[in-house]
Amino acid sequence: IPGGFLETSPMGGQFNIAVTPSATGTHCVRLHAVDQAARTLVAAWLVNIAADPPQIKSAHEIPIPVGAELMKRLVFRNESNQSNTFVVVSSMPSVVSVRTPTLCMNARETQYIELVFRDQVHSGVL
Numbered sequence: 001i002p003g004g005f006l007e008t009s010p011m012g013g014q015f016n017i018a019v020t021p022s023a024t025g026t027h028c029v030r031l032h033a034v035d036q037a038a039r040t041l042v043a044a045w046l047v048n049i050a051a052d053p054p055q056i057k058s059a060h061e062i063p064i065p066v067g068a069e070l071m072k073r074l075v076f077r078n079e080s081n082q083s084n085t086f087v088v089v090s091s092m093p094s095v096v097s098v099r100t101p102t103l104c105m106n107a108r109e110t111q112y113i114e115l116v117f118r119d120q121v122h123s124g125v126l
Helices: none
Strands: 005-007 025-035 040-049 069-078 084-087 096-098 102-105 110-117
Touching: 102 110
Parallel strands: 005 025
Antiparallel strands: 025 040, 069 110, 084 102, 096 110
16 A cells, blocks of 8 residues: 555445565554545554464475576465465575466466575575
């Protein structure tokens, strides 16, 4: 929501918001509905967002040769009975980047998450 403001419909009524947390913990956000024509505040909310860490369902050990860039594809399955869009991000983009950050998947569909492991100039555990 640009600038923390949400524009109301000219017809008034209801609206939906979707929240995608980027970190775990509790966060507090102010949300304002503004009448754009009259430039007045229509309503305001204080939204508390609590985000738990994601469940880890599988882990992969990927050996990376020193001084080489490596591409890997990981199998990912939408376990839901409905279509979903998944967004994949790297917590360490200097080490690994995601070539397929958005996966639009039908129910029970399987796709690949494509990763690129960057050239690391030293060996050791990250």
